[in-house]
Amino acid sequence: MTEPDHREEDPDMPTSSRRSAARAAPPEILPPPADMAPLSWIRWFRAEIDKLSPALGRPKAEQEVYVFGLAELRRRDRRKPSLVTCAGCQEPIVSDADRLVLQGGVAVHASRPSCRSDAAFRRLRADRTQLVGLGIVPPKGSR
Numbered sequence: 001m002t003e004p005d006h007r008e009e010d011p012d013m014p015t016s017s018r019r020s021a022a023r024a025a026p027p028e029i030l031p032p033p034a035d036m037a038p039l040s041w042i043r044w045f046r047a048e049i050d051k052l053s054p055a056l057g058r059p060k061a062e063q064e065v066y067v068f069g070l071a072e073l074r075r076r077d078r079r080k081p082s083l084v085t086c087a088g089c090q091e092p093i094v095s096d097a098d099r100l101v102l103q104g105g106v107a108v109h110a111s112r113p114s115c116r117s118d119a120a121f122r123r124l125r126a127d128r129t130q131l132v133g134l135g136i137v138p139p140k141g142s143r
């Protein structure tokens, strides 16, 4: 994206013309449908890609909408995560001193650094699987 132009604006310029100067920014991605029906999600996915493609190019638009969908699934997940089972290695966390609670409320072993990255990987894989279930396949080159 290019830096906005900081030249002084002409106060006599009509608002509509001033607004058109900011048209270079890509359009905002609308939230996916509230229901979890594959057909609705596929329609949303295609419509948002078509909307963003002119500004970003198709591969980048696919990537952006896909990542947006993943984040939205995570936001909607209201399940209460366990504090006694590690989200990384799936083994029990037996002491409070060894419990590290991450963003989103999941707990991992504080003493095992790999549990943290394993938890993030498991979560991403679960979200991706859910998107595939909604009919959305990861675009080429996505994580």
Ligand SMILES: [Zn+2]
Pocket: 086, 087, 088, 089, 090, 091, 108, 109, 112, 115
């Ligand atoms: Zn662990």
